[in-house]
Amino acid sequence: MVEQKLMGLNGDEAVAYATKQVNPDIVAAYPITPQTIIVERFSEYFADREVDTEFVAVESEHSAMSSCVGASAAGARAFTATAANGLALMWEIVYIASSLRLPIVMAVVNRALSGPINIHNDHSDTMGARDSGWIQIYCENAQEVYDASIAAWRIAEHLKVQLPVMVCLDGFTLSHTMENVMTLPDDAVQKFVGERPFIEVEGHMGKGELRLNPEMPLTMGPLDLQDFYYEHKIHQVDAMEQALKYMKNVDAEWAKVSGRSYKYVEPYLMEDAEVALIGMGSMMGTVRHMVDELRAEGVKAGMIKLRLFRPFPVDAIKKAVGDIPVLGVIEKCISFGAPASPLMEELMTVYYHDKEKPMIANYVVGLGGRDVSPDMIREAYKSMAKIKKTGKVDKLSTYIGVRGD
Amino acid sequence: MSERITRAQIPISELTITPGSACQGCGAALAARLSFKALGPNVIRHGIPCCPDSVTQTPRVGTVFEGGGAQLTGTARALKAIGREDVLAVGFYGDGGTYDIGFQGLSAAAERNENIIVITKDNEAYMNTGNQRSGATPKYARTSTNPIGPRSRGKPRPKKNIPFIFAAHYVPYVGTASVGFPEDLIAKVTYMKTIKGFRMLIVQSPCPVGWRFDPAKTIEIARSSVQSGIWPLYEILDGKTFKLNYKPKELKPVTEYLSPQARFRHMTEDEIADIQETATANWENLLKADEMGRLTL
Numbered sequence: 055m056v057e058q059k060l061m062g063l064n065g066d067e068a069v070a071y072a073t074k075q076v077n078p079d080i081v082a083a084y085p086i087t088p089q090t091i092i093v094e095r096f097s098e099y100f101a102d103r104e105v106d107t108e109f110v111a112v113e114s115e116h117s118a119m120s121s122c123v124g125a126s127a128a129g130a131r132a133f134t135a136t137a138a139n140g141l142a143l144m145w146e147i148v149y150i151a152s153s154l155r156l157p158i159v160m161a162v163v164n165r166a167l168s169g170p171i172n173i174h175n176d177h178s179d180t181m182g183a184r185d186s187g188w189i190q191i192y193c194e195n196a197q198e199v200y201d202a203s204i205a206a207w208r209i210a211e212h213l214k215v216q217l218p219v220m221v222c223l224d225g226f227t228l229s230h231t232m233e234n235v236m237t238l239p240d241d242a243v244q245k246f247v248g249e250r251p252f253i254e255v256e257g258h259m260g261k262g263e264l265r266l267n268p269e270m271p272l273t274m275g276p277l278d279l280q281d282f283y284y285e286h287k288i289h290q291v292d293a294m295e296q297a298l299k300y301m302k303n304v305d306a307e308w309a310k311v312s313g314r315s316y317k318y319v320e321p322y323l324m325e326d327a328e329v330a331l332i333g334m335g336s337m338m339g340t341v342r343h344m345v346d347e348l349r350a351e352g353v354k355a356g357m358i359k360l361r362l363f364r365p366f367p368v369d370a371i372k373k374a375v376g377d378i379p380v381l382g383v384i385e386k387c388i389s390f391g392a393p394a395s396p397l398m399e400e401l402m403t404v405y406y407h408d409k410e411k412p413m414i415a416n417y418v419v420g421l422g423g424r425d426v427s428p429d430m431i432r433e434a435y436k437s438m439a440k441i442k443k444t445g446k447v448d449k450l451s452t453y454i455g456v457r458g459d
Numbered sequence: 460m461s462e463r464i465t466r467a468q469i470p471i472s473e474l475t476i477t478p479g480s481a482c483q484g485c486g487a488a489l490a491a492r493l494s495f496k497a498l499g500p501n502v503i504r505h506g507i508p509c510c511p512d513s514v515t516q517t518p519r520v521g522t523v524f525e526g527g528g529a530q531l532t533g534t535a536r537a538l539k540a541i542g543r544e545d546v547l548a549v550g551f552y553g554d555g556g557t558y559d560i561g562f563q564g565l566s567a568a569a570e571r572n573e574n575i576i577v578i579t580k581d582n583e584a585y586m587n588t589g590n591q592r593s594g595a596t597p598k599y600a601r602t603s604t605n606p607i608g609p610r611s612r613g614k615p616r617p618k619k620n621i622p623f624i625f626a627a628h629y630v631p632y633v634g635t636a637s638v639g640f641p642e643d644l645i646a647k648v649t650y651m652k653t654i655k656g657f658r659m660l661i662v663q664s665p666c667p668v669g670w671r672f673d674p675a676k677t678i679e680i681a682r683s684s685v686q687s688g689i690w691p692l693y694e695i696l697d698g699k700t701f702k703l704n705y706k707p708k709e710l711k712p713v714t715e716y717l718s719p720q721a722r723f724r725h726m727t728e729d730e731i732a733d734i735q736e737t738a739t740a741n742w743e744n745l746l747k748a749d750e751m752g753r754l755t756l
Binding site for chain 2: 114116
């Protein structure tokens, strides 16, 4: 374990500082609230010669992701950051980045999608991108943001993975809130991320690295029709499975260097729990607080924090859930017209064929940055207690903290 | 400025792979063939969906229309970061990707003066999807989205003056070229290779299918476009230094260009006079600029 420095950083600054230490070849970004601090801080690092990075102040998020694709394809390490409508604008390139298997890292500062316009936190932006082929890591606090912003490179660039990674942090709740963050020295970060490795491929000029290089010409992203497109999509399926396998190793290595160990799924007081919430992001801190309160009152409450949404860690989730009778799924997203919100649907799918499974209910909170208060969490636990007592889920989805009924 | 070359000086080497997906008499395929002769092999080419999708012996990545300028920027910056600035980052795009949907990203790359070369094969419509109008389509041209009928006389508005628009970004180089003047085209690409920063060449590339003419007449049509002042050949350096590269003593009438193309077949005498008037006035302005050697943008 290396010696570390305690810094006061908000979530955005944690991203910028970690990225400065990684010193990627290119950062292309466009400002959008609440991600702006990342771009501003990084511009300062660039201006002060603290990075060797090529900084491209692009004119849109579409161009930010396009620049990352062009750079990553040419063999560079490429980073960008965005939020909400920015992610929506870069949509088509988001899919292309993962399809071309480019290990780009992007911080997404989760913000509600317009309209009406709203700059505050929920997960509607990245949940919408859940089918885009990107790995998605959700952070609870600024420390996790810092750690994930470094580990993400190793996961993305792993030769068995080669997929882009989104590091998701909640807008304002994390992005603009100063916290204590333990940081590694620059050289330790540099050593951890190392040089970008390349897959070896064989082309008409012989063997070479998978990148654009006039000495070993190859084509990336040409027309790919009925003959091979499907196979390429299956490759992405495989890569996601590999990611699940190799992320563990990266996290273990990070634990060795930093002393901070992460799991995809982090259970809390689940051993004897009868009711538990599973969810992602900063609100899980509030849930943990409420679990402690309920335990003090004699309620057998537990919780599971999910750090990884893509790939979806099925086995780890089942292990953490165990044989609990009632599981509540708390999330900051609505899939309009769907039977439930995205995380809920994933869990229902996971458990459908199991004989032994918990009763599962969905609790939607905090859209558009509405505060997720301890009382709202308590309400969810109360609802779960009722489900346990009656033995049935009357309502798949409950919207908590919303006016009217 | 480019320096005149003779036909014998056109490189023999071929970097495009034939047969490509091009139709007979495809001007755009010729634009690719000529451009890459001059560019040589030390190139990373960016392509976006366009017609025809020329195959070159260079590494190539392609994504989407709107991504052209920014993606090329990414590659150019990456080449700098990894110490390979000897490699040219070249975008070979169509007119839709330059004039319309890709304009924002290209304009921003021009404004940042990215170290990139953009060559646009301008066939004046969305030929890949079947001749729908683009911002590069000339006035009165019939396209599949400007059919001729009681309320439509073809495209109602003139072609965007995209070379001047990019010149107004004060970039190192903007040039126009034609597949009918291969020496001029090669000379311009060769010159672009000697300078750094944002460089753009718009190559008028007749399309027999979309413009509706005999595929044997591609070169004739390309030449008459230049000779009638419809598509003058010039260069603009840094948004101010100006040179006309082809100056006939007298312009040919625009009918020589318009008549062989069925996309203009419906035009009335008044409409032809409108085009003639515009071409003549534009030519006179360019001659004045050429005389002064500069533009005032």
